Amino acid sequence: MTKVDFYLLTSHQPQIRERFACKLTEKAYRLGHRVHIQVEDQSQAQKMDDLLWTFRQGSFVPHALMDTEGAAETPVLIGYEGEPGAGMELLINLCREVPQFFSHFPRVAEIIDQDENNRHAGRQRYRDYRDQGCSLETHQLSI
Template identity: 75%
Template structure:
């Protein structure tokens, strides 16, 4: 059964959700997990690719875009539009909708910013996961 963690951020900064996704990715990577970051589109995937290199000085999170040559060797993949291959444990969803393949992951992280559109979409995803029998947990964070 998939466990879904909803992270409710209090920050109004426009990049807060993406920066928190980087922090969460770094933590999961250090714990030895295989991670997939699902983005809305190619532009957001490339933005996350760049942000993972620069979000915090001294941080190192080896990652690759799903369609790159390095994807087979990377513990962190970033993609959009298609289901990733391989054994991955954590899905960090940055999309407004639930990915159809979410149930193949042990854990899913949903990051909800302060924007009302994000909150509304987050509530819809919460109901979807609840209706599909997932274990749900909510975390309110000062981030």
């Protein structure tokens, strides 16, 4: 059964979802987990790629865009089309909808900020995961 953690952020900072995704990715990577970050499109994928290099001084998170050379061996992948390969342990979903392949992951992270559209889409994803029988947990974070 997939465990889904919803991280509810109270901050109104720009890019807070993406920055928190970077922090979560770094933590999972340091614990030895393979991470897939699912985004909406190529533009958002490129922004996440850039942000993973710059979100925190001194941070190093080896990552690649899905379907690029060497991506299969990289511990962190960013994708927007297609399904990631086997062996990924954490899905960080930054899309408006639940990815069809979410059940291939033991853990999923959903990050909800204060934007009303994101909150509404997040509530729908919560219902979708609940209807699929996932184990759900919510974390309120003041960042």
